[in-house]
Amino acid sequence: MFAFQSPQTVQQPPPLFSKHLECAATRSSCRPRPCSFCTLNPAISTSTTTADKNHVIQRLCQKGELKRALRVLSQEPNPTQRTYELLILSCAHQGALAEGLDVHCHLSENGSDQDPFLATKLINMYSELDAIENARKVFDETRNRTIYVWNALFRALTLAGHGNEVIDLYRRMKRVGIPSDRFTYTFVLKACVASEGVLSFSQKGREIHAHILRLGYEGHVHIMTTLVDMYARFGCVKCAGIVFGEMSQKNVVSWSAMIACYAKNGMPFEALELFREMMLKTHDLLPNSVTMVSVLQACGALAALEQGRLIHGYVLRRGLDSILPVISSLVTMYARCGKLDRAQQVFDKMDERDVVSWNSLISSYGIHGFGEVAIQNFNEMIISGISPSPISFVSVLGACSHAGLVEDGKMMFDSMVREHRIFPSVEHYACMVDLLGRANRLDEAATIIEEMRIEPGPKVWGSLLGSCRIHCNVELAERASARLFELEPTNAGNYVLLADIYAEAKMWHEVRRVKKLLEARRLQKVPGRSWIEVKRKIYTFASVDELNPQIEQLHALLLKLSMELKEEGYVPQTGIVHYDLDSEEKERILLGHSEKLAVTFGLINSTKGETIRITKNLRLCEDCHSLTKFISKYTKREILVRDVNRFHYFKDGVCSCRDYW
Structure with a gap:
């Protein structure tokens, strides 16, 4: 027979007991104001004052009552690992650095700071609280550094942007013989992107890649994906493609x-x-x-x-x-x-809407040349309660540049630090140089460069050189190109721009000198390319393209249009062809430009009245701009061309840029 226990001997804890534990622990005693449980059970009220405070602390952390939990902690000399973990997590979630320091101090006092598990949690907490120095201190003071402790600091340093330090720390870990795991390589690969210096990619990224292959991690999808992303961020598309193609999963x-x-x-x-x-x-x-x-x-x-x-x-x-x-x-x-x-x-x-959404709209109006509307949207964003980001100012300054709104742009630039505590970066200075340079205020642009609080980079000098190209300022162009040749010795575009400026100034000896530099350094100009979408298919054209099956038809129509439009006032701008050729040959070269081929392809293959949309990878040249205006009027077609800088909307012989580009 089964023996059944008497109901009188099975006693469940009173429902108020857990509440009593919390009450007693937080006040050391329920007297002189006893809780409900103590009122019903006065005989045991004092015996429960040393009840399981760990349970109380954990419950308070789970309820988000961190300060009460810390008061209980001060009465508990030996918290469990789980108690400390919940306290650390609560500090991180609530952004409570001062409380986190208190917990860390309590850990150190009873020796629990040498627990590798808790050291990992502390490093993660300090990372969340942007206290990277404290994270380093935890790591340095932890004697038993497991791979989890190393990974925690890798993660913290990577998130804080200290890429070079992560690489150095990784090499140190390899020297002491700690084996890496998949999380190690995820953080270290991301750190390669955040690291500084020209050699970051070639010496660090490839080094980590080699380690991954030697240790057999090439089959791990997460690591290999991070590797693809690293190569992508460095612009090494070929390497990224090889890694992607070799992934088994x-x-x-x-x-x-x-x-x-x-x-x-x-x-x-x-x-x-x-x-x-x-x-x-x-x-x-x-x-x-x-x-x-x-x-x-x-x-x-x-x-x-x-x-x-x-x-x-x-x-x-x-x-x-x-x-x-x-x-x-x-x-x-x-x-x-x-x-x-x-x-x-x-x-x-x-x-x-967030700041990214507003930035998208502001930059959209900017590249279309609607600077006033871009500024209006910028102000509406601020009124809506969203603070501008550095990219917001890049977008609105670019909009001012495209629309020639010099004074508005200067006020925006001045407001960055004064009103929004955003210090200008190289991108912002480049926008200002471009804004002033396009408006032919080149001396002011040069002054901005001289007074920069940071080192001018290629973007700043490139903006100045581009403005010199528009206004044919040889002296400033030589100054800007000299710096660019040092900063970007393999960028052929800088040499081509300088040659264009010399050609405009009829300095043919200098044109030949720059071209010889290009040849000596084996640099090639980026070929002009244009794209057009017709009937959901995308077609690409290169300058002097002979591969398109319709190329003869395109050339025939272009030649016909050119001849007819000359009677309407079109004059080929052969001066932009810097070769010692006769005018007829120069005109033939101009007719081979990729955007002209794309426009003609659109005329032939799209339906009547349909807008022709073209994208070009370089700045629209003066002759293509001029001819497209005539074509839009002659054929009664709307033509939209987006070059590397902005949109050009051609209609009835007029361009939306008002010839300011």
């Missing part, structure tokens, strides 16, 4: 990383092709929001409006239209495809 993050690599490194066509391959290869992996941001970026780069509309539909079907980065990318995509009204509509429908 790929997940949605891997595909997204490689698509982003192409999109962010000037290869939008390849980004879209890889996206199509991803969609066709497997049905198990659905693109996520990161994928869609990169794909939309590629569509915008190619002005592929129809492709972008298809992607927008996919975003809606997947329910990704509530994710801010995706919607911001949609705004940018429509704007870069020339549909500024559609970009505004997408922005207006947003339920929530």
Whole structure:
């Protein structure tokens, strides 16, 4: 028979007992104001004052009552590891640095600071609280450093942007014989991107890559994806492609990383092709929001409006239209495809907006030449309670530059530190130099460079050289190019710009000298390329392109248009061809420019009345600009050309830039 226990012998703890533990612990005693449990059980009220305070501390941490938990901690000489862990996590979650220091002090007093598990938690806490020096101190004072302790400091330093220190620490870890794990390489690879110096990539990134291969981690999808991302951020698309191609397993993050690599490194066509391959290869992996941001970026780069509309539909079907980065990318995509009204509509429908969303709208109006509207949106963003970011000022200063709003731009620049405590970076100074330079206030631009609080980089000197090209200022051009040749010795574009300036000034001896420098250093000018989307297909054209199957038809129509438009007033600007050739040969070269071929292709293959949209990888040359104005009037077609700087909207023989570009 089974023996049943009498109901009288099974006694459950009174329901108020746990409340009593908390009450007694936080006051050391429930007297003289006893809790409800003590009122009902006066005989045991004093015997429970030394009850399990660990349980009380843990409950208070879970309830978010950190200060009460710390009061209990002061009465408990031997907290458990779990108690300390919850206290540390609470400090991190509540941003409580002072309380975190108190917990750390308590740990040190009873010797628990040598627990590697708790040391890891402390380092993570200090990282969350932006107290990187304290994180270093914990690491230095921990004698038993497990791989988890090392990884915690790797993570903290990487997040804080101390990439070089992570690399040095990694090498130190290898010397003392601590074996790495997959988390180690994730942090160290990210640190390579954050590290400084020209040798960061070649000597550090490749070094870590070699270690990964030697230790057999090439089959780990997360590490290899991080490796792809590292190469992508350094602009080494070929290396990223090799790593991606050799991956035995790929997940949605891997595909997204490689698509982003192409999109962010000037290869939008390849980004879209890889996206199509991803969609066709497997049905198990659905693109996520990161994928869609990169794909939309590629569509915008190619002005592929129809492709972008298809992607927008996919975003809606997947329910990704509530994710801010995706919607911001949609705004940018429509704007870069020339549909500024559609970009505004997408922005207006947003339920929530952050600074990235506003930046997308501000820069969209800027590249279209609507500087006043960009400034208006900038001010509306501030009124809405969102503080501008450094990128906000890059966007609005760029908008002022494209619209020639010099005084507005100067006021914006001055307000950065005065009103928003944002100190100008190289990008902001480059915008100001460009703003003043385009307006032919080159002396002021040069003064800004002289008074910079930081070292002028290639962007600043490049802006000055570009302005000298517009206004043919030889003296400043020579000064700017001398610095650029030191900073970017392999950038052929700087040599070409200087040669253009010499040619404009009829200094042919100097033109030949610069060309000899190009040849001696084996540098080649970036070839001009243009893209056009027709019937959802993207076509690319190179200057003097002979591979297109319609090339003879394109040349014939271009020649016909050129002859007819000369009667309307078009004059070929042969002066931009810097070769010792006769005028007829120079005109032939001009007719081979990629944007002219793309415009003609659009005239032949698009329907009547349809807007022709073209993207170019270089600045629109003066002759192409002039001819396209005449073509828009002669053919009664609207033509939209986006060059490397801005949009040109041609209609009825007039360009939206008002010949200011």
